[in-house]
Amino acid sequence: MSLYEKIKNREEKISLVGLGYVGMPIAVSFAKKVNVIGFDISEEKVELYKKGIDPTKEVGDDAIKSTTVEFTADESKLKEAKFHIVVVPTPVNVDHTPDLRPVESASRTVGRNLTKGSIVVFESTVYPGVTEEICIPILERESGMKCGEDFKVGYSPERINPGDKVHRLETIVKVVSGMDEESLDIIAKVYELVVDAGVHRAESIKVAEAAKVIENSQRDINIAFMNELSIIFNKMGIDTKAVLKAAGTKWNFLNFFPGLVGGHCIGVDPYYLTYKAEQLGYHSQIILSGRRINDDMGKYVVENLIKNLIKADVPVKDAKVAILGFTFKENCPDTRNTRVIDIVNELKEYGITPMIADPEADAEEAKHEYGIDFDSVEDIKEMDAIVVAVGHDQFLRFTQEDFNKMFKEGSYESKVLLDIKGILDRKEYEAAGYKYWRL
Known part of the structure; x- marks a missing residue:
């Protein structure tokens, strides 16, 4: 009986290593069909899951x-699983080079608890070659076993879109790859248990790694063009x-919009690809140009905020x-790698410390990552300028009267309103006399 059959018959278990915005929904989805162990190094996160609390709001x-799902922070429980799916972040360092520490650490954890006959599938976004050149040697060293003989490896890039209730694991075609035909077949069949949209069997692990990293690079470049x-x-x-509304009437016009490019994928993945290209002696032209534009948008927004404050005769310092x-x-509650922080930091350069309100955000995470304490929307009063930075549904329901309450008393001409996502009716606010600006 193959490993796939044993998993399907609940004779063997699957493990999910990393229970964040991507890993946890995968674990929950698989648990509807097979036995699943959900592992995370954060005991606090695991305890929340055990209490039936979803801090990610994904499911x-x-x-x-x-x-x-058997949620645990005890890595020895991984020994009970024969099919391991690793879903951990792959961020970049301050100098935009890949930070592979999370995936290396996860590889060590899995390696220490690997048993013969297992398959390890990596889902974290990486540049082509990481799985075979970095992860496999770690697995071999920690387990004392030989890849290809004692265990096998595959790669299947995650495509879950955090906060998106339509494009989920089940509804997106899953790219899968394996180190050989046997592992590819088992990996494909295991994912087919939960992915209704089906799977695409990539020719190799490197092809699958490359496919993922260019998906987000393509989006990044298109958004940079819009910016x-x-x-x-x-x-x-x-x-x-x-x-864009006019151009979008043509059948083959691509619907992208300007904005801040943050998160763990679009603003990060291009650097993985260009890093590997640099190692091979090629300096990216288009990809890095797009990155430079997108990385500077926070500064550009603040420059226009300052210009509008001046036009409104509002003193810039301490505005x-x-x-x-x-x-x-x-x-989505996730604040990691948000580019709104660029606006905050740039405002401070002008002597402005802004109030920040976000009813959707993970307040503890924001405090830990950025040292920021949120204000409530109700506390926002007597403002000179409002920046609508994120298009939460709650903000979409705001009326002009709601915004009026946030500003200082006085003429509308002194009210500066920046609508980064373009969620408001421009004509309505301009007709009222607001100094309205958007990307």
Whole structure:
């Protein structure tokens, strides 16, 4: 009987190593079909899951309460599993070089608890070659076993979109790869248990690694193009959103929009690809150009905020500014690698310490990562300027009257409103006299 059959018949278990915004939903999904061990090094996170609390808001508390996933922070429990899925972050360092410490640490953990006949599948986004050149040697060293003989390895890039209730594990075609035909077949069949959209069998592990890293690089470049258009059209006095709406009537126009590019994928993955290219003697032209544009958008937003404060005759130093939204994307509590922090830091260069309100964000995470304490939306009053930085559903429901309450008393012409995501009706606020600006 193959490993796949044993897993399907609940004679062997699957483990998920890393229970964050991506790993936890995968664990919950698999647990509907097979026996699953969910491991994370954070005891605090594991305890929340055991209590039926979903801090990520990805599947909800009810799903956590009803799941059969065996949540644990005890790595020795991994010995009970024969199919390991590693889903840990792959961030970049300050100098934009890959930070492989999380995936290396996870490889050591799995390696220490690996048993003969196991398969290890990595889902973390990496540059081509990491799985075979870095992860496999760690697994061999820690386990004392030989890859290809005692255990096998594969790679299947994660494609879950945090905060997205439509594009989930089950509904997105899953790219899978294995070190040989046997491992590829087992890995494909295991994922087919939960992925209704089906799987794509990549030719090799490196092909699968490359496919993932270019998916987000492509999005990054397209958004950079939109951001550059926004800068150009702003100088021309043309509304970028109106231009894109008109251009979007053509059947083959790609619907991308300007904005801050943060999170763990789009703003990070391109650096993995360009890093490997540099090692091979090629300096990226397009990819790094796009990254430079996107990395500078926070500064560009603040420059326009300052210009509008000056136009409104508001003294820049100590101006009262509030930022609505701090997460890296709408309707998601995740604040890690949010580019809203660029706006905060740039404002401080002008002597402005903004109030920040985000009812969706993980407040503890923001405090730990950035040293930021959130204010409540109700506390935002007497402002000179408001920056709507994230398009949370709650903010979409705000009316002009709601914004009026946040500003100082006085003429509308002194009210500066920056709408980074373009969620408000521009004509409505301009007609009222607001100094309205958006990308």
